[in-house]
Amino acid sequence: MKDFEIAKTLFKDSIDTSFYFDSVSAEAARKKLTDILNAKKNSLVFVLGDPGVGKTHMLTMLHHSPLFSSHSIFMQHPCFEWQELFLKLYTLKGLPFDETENEDIHCELLGELYSDETCIVFVDEAQLLCEKQFEMIAKLCSLHSFQCVLALHKDDVKKVSNHSSFKNFSQEHIFYGTLNEQELHRYLQAQLMAHSQGEIALMFSARNTKKIARYAKGNFRTVKKFFYNLFKLLDYAQKNNLTKQTTLSNCLLVMTALDIGLIRDA
Amino acid sequence: MTHNRFEELQRRCKALQRKRFLKVAGLILFSFIALFWVYSMREPVTPIAIVLPEPSLPEVIVETNESQVVSAPLEAEVIPEVDEFKEPILFLEPKFKPTTTPKLPQKEIQEANRLLKMEHTLLEAFNHSATYESAYALAHFYFERKSYLEAIVWAKKANKLNPNLDQTWLIYAKSKFSLGEKEEAISSLERIIGYIKSEELRDLLDFYKGQR
Numbered sequence: 001m002k003d004f005e006i007a008k009t010l011f012k013d014s015i016d017t018s019f020y021f022d023s024v025s026a027e028a029a030r031k032k033l034t035d036i037l038n039a040k041k042n043s044l045v046f047v048l049g050d051p052g053v054g055k056t057h058m059l060t061m062l063h064h065s066p067l068f069s070s071h072s073i074f075m076q077h078p079c080f081e082w083q084e085l086f087l088k089l090y091t092l093k094g095l096p097f098d099e100t101e102n103e104d105i106h107c108e109l110l111g112e113l114y115s116d117e118t119c120i121v122f123v124d125e126a127q128l129l130c131e132k133q134f135e136m137i138a139k140l141c142s143l144h145s146f147q148c149v150l151a152l153h154k155d156d157v158k159k160v161s162n163h164s165s166f167k168n169f170s171q172e173h174i175f176y177g178t179l180n181e182q183e184l185h186r187y188l189q190a191q192l193m194a195h196s197q198g199e200i201a202l203m204f205s206a207r208n209t210k211k212i213a214r215y216a217k218g219n220f221r222t223v224k225k226f227f228y229n230l231f232k233l234l235d236y237a238q239k240n241n242l243t244k245q246t247t248l249s250n251c252l253l254v255m256t257a258l259d260i261g262l263i264r265d266a
Numbered sequence: 267m268t269h270n271r272f273e274e275l276q277r278r279c280k281a282l283q284r285k286r287f288l289k290v291a292g293l294i295l296f297s298f299i300a301l302f303w304v305y306s307m308r309e310p311v312t313p314i315a316i317v318l319p320e321p322s323l324p325e326v327i328v329e330t331n332e333s334q335v336v337s338a339p340l341e342a343e344v345i346p347e348v349d350e351f352k353e354p355i356l357f358l359e360p361k362f363k364p365t366t367t368p369k370l371p372q373k374e375i376q377e378a379n380r381l382l383k384m385e386h387t388l389l390e391a392f393n394h395s396a397t398y399e400s401a402y403a404l405a406h407f408y409f410e411r412k413s414y415l416e417a418i419v420w421a422k423k424a425n426k427l428n429p430n431l432d433q434t435w436l437i438y439a440k441s442k443f444s445l446g447e448k449e450e451a452i453s454s455l456e457r458i459i460g461y462i463k464s465e466e467l468r469d470l471l472d473f474y475k476g477q478r
């Protein structure tokens with residue numbers, strides 16, 4: 001008996017750094033970013049891509065990787081105060097943060113602290129940063145001890161990169177693409193096989209995944225959402241003895257697409 | 267996931283699939299109608315005629331007695347006037363169509379086939395059992411067809427198998443004579459007559475000697 005309940009949990013919309021899928025675009029972006037960070041030439045790096053392609057996953061993975069974990073901090077949400085950012089920087093060096101001092105003094109101190117080793121600041125959803133945050137990042141970049149990696153939506157790149165605070169710094173842009181049909185099939189098989197769900201993995205033909213890729217438009221998040229809902233439907237059908245719906249069919253794929261709003265029937 | 271939600275999705279899916287089917291079917295039907303309409307509205311094809319431009323007449327120079335050069339149209343002297351000038355029409359397709367299709371000479375073909383079969387049968391017979399009779403039959407066959415070279419070959423084969431019979435020697439000598447090797451024919455006949463007492467051979471030798 002196929003365990004769709006377990007298969008469903010594998011595609012929850014959460015960031016799992018233990019699993020990395022080596023799609024072409026992901027590999028290209030990861031390699032380029034690693035090279036730039038190791039070269040320490042550019043103060044500002046923009047990781048660009050559509051929402052849900054895997055930018056956050058890549059930043060999280062790099063932040064936790066042994067290469068950068070000792071000298072990087074990750075700001076997962078864009079609504080942070082300068083104190084929060086500085087606290088993380090002090091904590092990374094194992095020092096207490098004095099809240100009584102003002103921003104400029106802390107900047108000087110941090111410059112001295114990180115003079116021997118460059119620190120990487122990963123910032124997610126950078127298109128939502130405010131003017132004050134832009135200035136703060138610019139201040140850190142001007143110390144020449146910090147490299148800032150900003151992940152943002154592709155459409156907002158002009159607004160951020162052309163910001164007056166960033167004009168004086170050397171910038172680099174990295175594009176993160178979508179999954180193609182073959183990659184999607186490979187991802188599904190790899191994920192299910194890795195969790196001993198080979199029987200379910202064999203249910204999917206290349207034609208099925210091609211159809212799913214077309215619905216999801218190669219977006220990683222949408223793909224995961226699709227599979228989560230698909231297994232939810234299959235699980236329900238199996239538990240309620242709806243034998244016709246326990247096998248993968250075109251109708252079931254359409255039902256899933258309707259369920260998550262990828263198709264509009266009205 | 268509730269039962270109602272699942273049922274609702276199923277219902278929506280079916281409705282969507284029905285809608286898509288109708289859309290595709292409508293599109294195909296419309297394409298068919300459009301194609302049919304275009305085809306029916308099309309005018310019948312007429313042959314394309316290419317009209318050649320009327321050739322302009324060149325002027326020739328005629329010398330008169332006063333050694334003056336006078337230009338006169340060539341038309342009056344060179345080209346005789348035609349009552350009615352017909353414009354040549356060039357058709358893209360040849361107009362001529364043969365009324366009767368040419369037939370192959372059936373009798374000759376049948377005869378050739380018959381002879382081919384016979385030759386094949388005789389050769390098979392010789393290959394099956396190499397006897398004087400089968401070799402003689404082949405020599406006779408080729409001699410009748412005026413294939414003298416083959417006839418000589420098969421006559422020789424027959425003579426090897428049985429040199430005491432005069433039929434094949436006759437074929438041999440006649441073939442040589444027909445090929446123009448008269449001396450060879452006569453000498454061979456003279457040699458054979460020493461072995462085989464045959465009136466036929468002697469008559470032939472006399473005849474050939476008279477032909478010298």
